[in-house]
Amino acid sequence: xxxxxxxxxxxxxxxxxxxxxxxxxxxxxxxxxxxxxxxxxxxxxxxxxxxxxxxxxxxxxxxxxxxxxxxxxxxxxxxxxxxxxxxxxxxxxxxxxxxxxxxxxxxxx
Amino acid sequence: xxxxxxxxxxxxxxxxxxxxxxxxxxxxxxxxxxxxxxxxxxxxxxxxxxxxxxxxxxxxxxxxxxxxxxxxxxxxxxxxxxxxxxxxxxxxxxxxxxxxxxxxxxxxxxxxxxxxxxxxxxxxxxxxxxxxxxxxxxxxxxxxxxxxxxxxxxxxxxxxxxxxxxxxxxxxxxxxxxxxxxxxxxxxxxxxxxxxxxxxxxxxxxxxxxxxxxxxxxxxxxxxxxxxxxxxxxxxxxxxxxxxxxxxxxxxxxxxxxxxxxxxxxxxxxxxxxxxxxxxxxxxxxxxxxxxxxxxxxxxxxxxxxxxxxxxxxxxxxxxxxxxxxxxxxxxxxxxxxxxxxxxxxxxxxxxxxxxxxxxxxxxxxxxxxxxxxxxxxxxxxxxxxxxxxxxxxxxxxxxxxxxxxxxxxxxxxxxxxxxxxxxxxxxxxxxxxxxxxxxxxxxxxxxxxxxxxxxxxxxxxxxxxxxxxxxxxxxxxxxxxxxxxxxxxxxxxxxxxxxxxxxxxxxxxxxxxxxxxxxxxxxxxxxxxxxxxxxxxxxxxxxxxxxxxxxxxxxxxxxxxxxxxxxxxxxxxxxxxxxxxxxxxxxxxxxxxxxxxxxxxxxxxxxxxxxxxxxxxxxxxxxxxxxxxxxxxxxxxxxxxxxxxxxxxxxxxxxxxxxxxxxxxxxxxxxxxxxxxxxxxxxxxxxxxxxxxxxxxxxxxxxxxxxxxxxxxxxxxxxxxxxxxxxxxxxxxxxxxxxxxxxxxxxxxxxxxxxxxxxxxxxxxxxxxxxxxxxxxxxxxxxxxxxxxxxxxxxxxxxxxxxxxxxxxxxxxxxxxxxxxxxxxxxxxxxxxxxxxxxxxxxxxxxxxxxxxxxxxxxxxxxxxxxxxxx
Numbered sequence: 001x002x003x004x005x006x007x008x009x010x011x012x013x014x015x016x017x018x019x020x021x022x023x024x025x026x027x028x029x030x031x032x033x034x035x036x037x038x039x040x041x042x043x044x045x046x047x048x049x050x051x052x053x054x055x056x057x058x059x060x061x062x063x064x065x066x067x068x069x070x071x072x073x074x075x076x077x078x079x080x081x082x083x084x085x086x087x088x089x090x091x092x093x094x095x096x097x098x099x100x101x102x103x104x105x106x107x108x109x
Numbered sequence: 110x111x112x113x114x115x116x117x118x119x120x121x122x123x124x125x126x127x128x129x130x131x132x133x134x135x136x137x138x139x140x141x142x143x144x145x146x147x148x149x150x151x152x153x154x155x156x157x158x159x160x161x162x163x164x165x166x167x168x169x170x171x172x173x174x175x176x177x178x179x180x181x182x183x184x185x186x187x188x189x190x191x192x193x194x195x196x197x198x199x200x201x202x203x204x205x206x207x208x209x210x211x212x213x214x215x216x217x218x219x220x221x222x223x224x225x226x227x228x229x230x231x232x233x234x235x236x237x238x239x240x241x242x243x244x245x246x247x248x249x250x251x252x253x254x255x256x257x258x259x260x261x262x263x264x265x266x267x268x269x270x271x272x273x274x275x276x277x278x279x280x281x282x283x284x285x286x287x288x289x290x291x292x293x294x295x296x297x298x299x300x301x302x303x304x305x306x307x308x309x310x311x312x313x314x315x316x317x318x319x320x321x322x323x324x325x326x327x328x329x330x331x332x333x334x335x336x337x338x339x340x341x342x343x344x345x346x347x348x349x350x351x352x353x354x355x356x357x358x359x360x361x362x363x364x365x366x367x368x369x370x371x372x373x374x375x376x377x378x379x380x381x382x383x384x385x386x387x388x389x390x391x392x393x394x395x396x397x398x399x400x401x402x403x404x405x406x407x408x409x410x411x412x413x414x415x416x417x418x419x420x421x422x423x424x425x426x427x428x429x430x431x432x433x434x435x436x437x438x439x440x441x442x443x444x445x446x447x448x449x450x451x452x453x454x455x456x457x458x459x460x461x462x463x464x465x466x467x468x469x470x471x472x473x474x475x476x477x478x479x480x481x482x483x484x485x486x487x488x489x490x491x492x493x494x495x496x497x498x499x500x501x502x503x504x505x506x507x508x509x510x511x512x513x514x515x516x517x518x519x520x521x522x523x524x525x526x527x528x529x530x531x532x533x534x535x536x537x538x539x540x541x542x543x544x545x546x547x548x549x550x551x552x553x554x555x556x557x558x559x560x561x562x563x564x565x566x567x568x569x570x571x572x573x574x575x576x577x578x579x580x581x582x583x584x585x586x587x588x589x590x591x592x593x594x595x596x597x598x599x600x601x602x603x604x605x606x607x608x609x610x611x612x613x614x615x616x617x618x619x620x621x622x623x624x625x626x627x628x629x630x631x632x633x634x635x636x637x638x639x640x641x642x643x644x645x646x647x648x649x650x651x652x653x654x655x656x657x658x659x660x661x662x663x664x665x666x667x668x669x670x671x672x673x674x675x676x677x678x679x680x681x682x683x684x685x686x687x688x689x690x691x692x693x694x695x696x697x698x699x700x701x702x703x704x705x706x707x708x709x710x711x712x713x714x715x716x717x718x719x720x721x722x723x724x725x726x727x728x729x730x731x732x733x734x735x736x737x738x739x740x741x742x743x744x745x746x747x748x749x750x751x752x753x754x755x756x757x758x759x760x761x762x763x764x765x766x767x768x769x770x771x772x773x774x775x776x777x778x779x780x781x782x783x784x785x786x787x788x789x790x791x792x793x794x795x796x797x798x799x800x801x802x803x804x805x806x807x808x809x810x811x812x813x814x815x816x817x818x819x820x821x822x823x824x825x826x827x828x829x830x831x832x833x834x835x836x837x838x839x840x841x842x843x844x845x846x847x848x849x850x851x852x853x854x855x856x857x858x859x860x861x862x863x864x865x866x867x868x869x870x871x872x873x874x875x876x877x878x879x880x881x882x883x884x885x886x887x888x889x890x891x892x893x894x895x896x897x898x899x900x901x902x903x904x905x906x907x908x909x910x911x912x913x914x915x916x917x918x919x920x921x922x923x924x925x926x927x928x929x930x931x932x933x934x935x936x937x938x939x940x941x942x943x944x945x946x947x948x949x950x951x952x953x954x955x956x957x958x959x960x961x962x963x964x965x966x967x968x969x970x971x972x973x974x975x976x977x978x979x980x981x
Contacts, residue, residue, distance in 0.1 A: 025137070025141070026137060026138065026140070026141035027141045027144045027145055030141075030145075042164075042165060042168045043138065043141055043142060043145065043165045043168070043169060044165060044167075044168030044169040044170075044171060044174070045168065047134070047138055047141070047169065047173075047174060048171055048173035048174060051134065051173050051174070052173060063136075063137070069143075069144060069147065070140035070141075070143045070144045070147075071117075071139070071140065071143040073136050073137065073139050073140030073143065074136055074137060074140065075137060075140060076136075076137035
């Protein structure tokens with residue numbers, strides 16, 4: 001299963017984009033991740049990953065309307081593509097498969 | 110809380126971000142940054158928010174975000190790169206003549222530069238292979254003669270000894286004495302010229318490698334000799350030479366081989382095949398050689414201690430001379446240091462071990478190499494720019510299809526790079542091919558492998574880039590600047606762009622060519638002058654014979670037996686080789702002239718017999734020649750030359766007295782100045798004195814008829830008197846010519862490179878005139894239809910070049926005059942630089958230019974106008 005290889009951070013970013021459906025732009029994604037996962041996210045690392053995922057075809061993006069906040073700059077909203085969804089599902093299946101394969105005795109219950 | 114207005118991120122950071130960020134991402138990321146900044150500013154302090162903003166901006170500076178560094182760079186687009194190559198080769202095929210002119214011009218130029226470069230590199234490499242060479246110096250000496258210091262390379266044995274003990278700065282001091290000996294081993298007997306005796310620490314100063322024997326011990330103790338590898342083979346063949354005993358000077362002493370060294374490399378300023386231990390020399394040389402500070406038989410080399418300053422040491426020399434070298438005083442004798450690496454190119458002392466090179470020649474050849482390179486590059490620039498106009502359509506099309514100027518510059522630079530590389534490869538091949546001849550010619554032993562030595566290889570690898578850029582930059586800028594609309598619309602571009610610069614470059618080429626032609630003719634003139642100047646004697650049909658071991662008491666017998674042959678008219682004898690160097694000089698007291706201790710009046714002294722002046726046909730101006738009818742001549746008469754009278758300031762010299770070492774002589778005659786030495790030296794004030802014991806060279810005047818038979822006669826008489834030495838002889842006129850060999854070589858080299866420079870310039874002008882003929886095809890056609898003659902059309906094409914050439918002459922003349930005047934001024938006897946040299950140069954250049962361009966212009970002029978006008 002080598003086609004949908006996702007890094008841990010990439011996976012989290014895609015999941016967050018999916019959670020924020022329709023409202024996923026840079027700062028919103030970062031805030032959501034900070035809130036849910038309790039970790040600091042710099043714009044630099046986030047944006048790099050977003051662009052990379054978009055280039056790979058897992059995400060697509062479009063500009064929104066310009067607003068007064070943000071110095072008049074438009075937001076770029078990301079959505080997960082079908083291809084991206086498939087990749088996420090694949091990763092999830094893989095993980096579940098692994099979880100299910102763990103014998104009960106291993107974790108002591 | 111601050112007001113809304115103040116809450117903005119730092120401007121400069123924002124600007125920095127905008128600069129580096131990929132333009133596609135800039136807008137939304139900047140928005141994110143601002144949003145987060147505003148929130149941070151509201152929640153914490155402005156300062157913290159700004160700080161965080163800065164960190165974020167810095168963290169964004171990463172490969173995924175920043176814009177590509179090289180936008181549309183040809184090297185990134187492999188396909189485009191390949192395309193450029195293809196176009197370059199198609200072009201080459203399409204315009205073979207131009208391309209060949211281009212490449213061969215560049216290749217010729219590079220070959221010259223490469224050869225000159227190798228020559229210069231070799232000249233500069235002299236003596237730099239010794240370990241710690243920068244601490245090795247030669248101690249040279251100079252005598253005050255006629256208020257001038259006359260430098261010599263040598264010193265006395267005792268001076269060396271005293272320097273060694275008096276100067277703490279010296280780590281090692283070695284004395285070397287040059288020798289010649291008859292060496293015998295078994296049935297092998299040779300007259301060896303390259304012998305020297307040296308102190309035992311020779312190998313501690315000089316790092317010549319030893320094949321066998323110990324560096325410390327080989328020259329220790331008496332009767333030891335270190336020989337070179339080739340000498341070992343010469344005497345002992347394949348046998349081991351170590352421990353073998355060589356017989357010297359017909360049994361006078363023996364030497365045991367205690368070491369074998371590699372042959373001294375060609376770029377050493379001395380080459381010895383035998384190094385005899387200093388202890389041996391102590392036993393065989395006369396005692397006076399070791400006790401007399403005036404007997405300057407030794408070359409002294411010192412190795413200074415680390416960190417000691419040669420200038421300080423030199424400043425102590427005058428005191429040293431006064432305190433330790435009596436009877437010398439610092440007023441009349443001085444010592445000075447010559448850095449080892451400088452000796453070959455910068456030392457021009459008397460008594461050099463071998464003839465040295467000349468730094469001026471190195472400079473001159475560097476300049477010529479540079480000139481040739483300039484001409485070759487200018488050719489390339491001119492031809493490419495001119496030719497490029499044909500490619501205007503190509504450029505226009507490329508631009509229409511979206512190429513920008515930097516793409517086109519890249520393309521043309523790649524083309525020039527390809528051509529340069531081809532030219533350099535050809536040049537390397539040519540150089541390897543010519544190198545053997547070049548070596549023979551320049552008297553060098555440069556091997557082809559030098560081309561692959563790291564420095565040269567690096568230069569060879571870098572030079573295509575540099576030269577491709579130098580010669581390709583201008584054409585590519587001109588070409589890439591074409592306006593697509595103009596080039597596509599007009600059928601024939603005018604070719605005006607860059608015209609003035611092209612003209613300038615042609616003028617530059619002509620300046621160099623005319624300058625070189627004029628310089629060559631001046632160099633030739635000077636050489637002819639040196640060779641043909643009246644010497645004041647008759648050098649023709651004069652045979653010089655070294656007397657060698659002949660008993661001087663039998664000299665009269667030898668002379669009279671020679672004269673018994675009717676083909677021999679006169680025989681004279683002197684103590685010195687003529688032409689040669691008068692090494693003996695003497696201080697004097699003269700009638701009516703006070704002795705000046707400061708200036709130390711001295712004159713050169715030549716010892717002769719009664720017949721010498723008559724044999725060489727020197728003219729007696731006043732008084733008389735030495736004569737056997739005056740027996741007192743043997744003990745108390747001298748003859749002076751005019752230069753001597755000039756120095757003494759005497760009106761009527763005959764009958765006046767001169768005192769030499771406390772002995773009084775009467776001047777009996779005055780001889781017209783004649784050149785005993787080469788024309789590089791001024792005729793010195795000279796005393797001629799009779800002295801039967803010290804004579805070494807016989808001069809025999811022979812008849813022009815049957816010279817070989819006469820020489821045979823001299824030989825048979827000679828071998829009656831001398832049995833242990835071979836007979837040898839030379840003709841004085843040939844020896845005289847020999848003295849100017851260096852000048853002759855220089856002239857030859859100069860001529861060859863001048864011719865090459867001219868050929869290159871011709872190639873360039875030929876290319877240009879072809880181009881302008883093509884440009885003017887229609888114009889020529891119309892002119893011819895309207896009745897212009899072939900001559901007038903040809904003139905139309907050539908006219909431009911002729912004007913440029915005349916302009917170039919005006920520039921070239923004064924520059925050449927300035928430099929050649931500097932060159933010729935170094936000669937004591939020299940011709941004047943005449944205006945003819947310059948006029949000839951211009952006329953010659955004119956003829957060459959008309960010759961090369963005229964042919965092409967004529968062809969254009971002869972073309973059928975119907976043909977040229979039809980072509981659309």
